[in-house]
Amino acid sequence: DVKVTQSSRYLVKRTGEKVFLECVQDMDHENMFWYRQDPGLGLRLIYFSYDVKMKEKGDIPEGYSVSREKKERFSLILESASTNQTSMYLCASRSGGNEKLFFGSGTQLSVL
Amino acid sequence: AQKVTQAQTEISVVEKEDVTLDCVYETRDTTYYLFWYKQPPSGELVFLIRRNSFDEQNEISGRYSWNFQKSTSSFNFTITASQVVDSAVYFCALSEEHGGATNKLIFGTGTLLAVQP
Numbered sequence: 625d626v627k628v629t630q631s632s633r634y635l636v637k638r639t640g641e642k643v644f645l646e647c648v649q650d651m652d653h654e655n656m657f658w659y660r661q662d663p664g665l666g667l668r669l670i671y672f673s674y675d676v677k678m679k680e681k682g683d684i685p686e687g688y689s690v691s692r693e694k695k696e697r698f699s700l701i702l703e704s705a706s707t708n709q710t711s712m713y714l715c716a717s718r719s720g721g722n723e724k725l726f727f728g729s730g731t732q733l734s735v736l
Numbered sequence: 737a738q739k740v741t742q743a744q745t746e747i748s749v750v751e752k753e754d755v756t757l758d759c760v761y762e763t764r765d766t767t768y769y770l771f772w773y774k775q776p777p778s779g780e781l782v783f784l785i786r787r788n789s790f791d792e793q794n795e796i797s798g799r800y801s802w803n804f805q806k807s808t809s810s811f812n813f814t815i816t817a818s819q820v821v822d823s824a825v826y827f828c829a830l831s832e833e834h835g836g837a838t839n840k841l842i843f844g845t846g847t848l849l850a851v852q853p
Binding site (some may be wrong): 665666667668716724726727 | 742745769771773778779780781782783786788827831839840841842843844845846
């Protein structure tokens with residue numbers, strides 16, 4: 625079975641902390657994505673990567689950065705967490721331009 | 737710019753009723769792809785269907801069917817004889833062709849479907 629694995633299901637952090645959300649896929653996919661999901665707003669794209677060390681901003685990149693040093697791993701970094709970054713974070717991957725996305729189970733991040 | 741609108745925030749039906757989830761999209765491209773995903777209470781989004789803009793044939797998969805109409809920019813999803821296990825949030829999404837590997841998938845805000853026993 626194909627798999628996208630997010631390192632934590634629940635995470636609680638304090639304001640100002642640096643936070644790392646990790647995502648690993650075992651499908652040799654080129655593209656990887658980070659979305660955040662908030663009630664009433666659906667899924668909003670934060671960043672995506674179409675190849676190793678390549679990244680593009682999504683619709684809401686402010687306050688976030690990403691890292692993709694290896695094909696299978698895509699990390700989302702909150703440099704200085706703030707309460708408005710409390711959200712569900714979803715990682716996804718796909719093999720090519722318009723193929724379907726495979727999603728991880730999500731990380732519910734609470735910033736206190 | 738791309739946009740996906742799911743006007744129904746929440747729908748509640750009784751088991752065995754039919755239900756239609758609406759999706760309206762906006763795009764300037766002539767080539768694009770439409771998707772539906774299901775998010776059950778466990779949280780992981782599950783792919784249901786992908787349709788490209790040149791294929792307007794309706795699709796049926798068991799109790800699920802999809803109606804794609806370019807004239808109204810809609811891609812509606814119908815569940816026939818709904819079951820409690822259909823309770824989930826359903827997302828419609830759009831991807832344009834022009835970006836190739838950098839294509840973004842834009843999601844609607846989702847429709848929460850509650851099927852009561």
